[in-house]
Amino acid sequence: MARLQSLRPQVASLPSRLKSTFTLGREQEAYGQGRGGRPWRRKRDAVLKRDGYVCQPCKRNNHTTMATEVDHVIPQAEGGSDDETNLQAICDPCHKAKTADEAKRGANRSRSGGTSQRGTRS
Numbered sequence: 001m002a003r004l005q006s007l008r009p010q011v012a013s014l015p016s017r018l019k020s021t022f023t024l025g026r027e028q029e030a031y032g033q034g035r036g037g038r039p040w041r042r043k044r045d046a047v048l049k050r051d052g053y054v055c056q057p058c059k060r061n062n063h064t065t066m067a068t069e070v071d072h073v074i075p076q077a078e079g080g081s082d083d084e085t086n087l088q089a090i091c092d093p094c095h096k097a098k099t100a101d102e103a104k105r106g107a108n109r110s111r112s113g114g115t116s117q118r119g120t121r122s
């Protein structure tokens with residue numbers, strides 16, 4: 001009898017322990033979903049600063065446009081990394097044009113299965 005009674009508090013403490021690990025797991029999950037939040041923002045700022053807030057595609061065309069976005073030089077869909085070396089400052093119109101171009105290229109590629117079509121014209 002005395003033994004059974006001493007066991008009881010241990011059993012009672014178990015559910016609360018489980019509960020705390022459960023909430024911890026949920027927090028980690030929520031943190032995982034937050035990817036692309038603060039770390040990306042910091043990287044974005046670093047790239048913008050590095051490129052002097054000047055749109056790089058515009059700069060190549062001898063235009064100086066203030067960059068408001070950061071773009072993947074090689075799209076992630078095409079195997080580009082998330083590294084700063086693969087990122088460039090870009091203005092909104094260029095970003096939209098590039099994204100549309102990439103989408104078109106991706107569609108072409110999956111249809112024809114070749115890389116014969118190149119979007120560069122300079």
Ligand SMILES: [Zn+2]
Nearest residue numbers: 055058091094
């Ligand atoms: Zn631009």
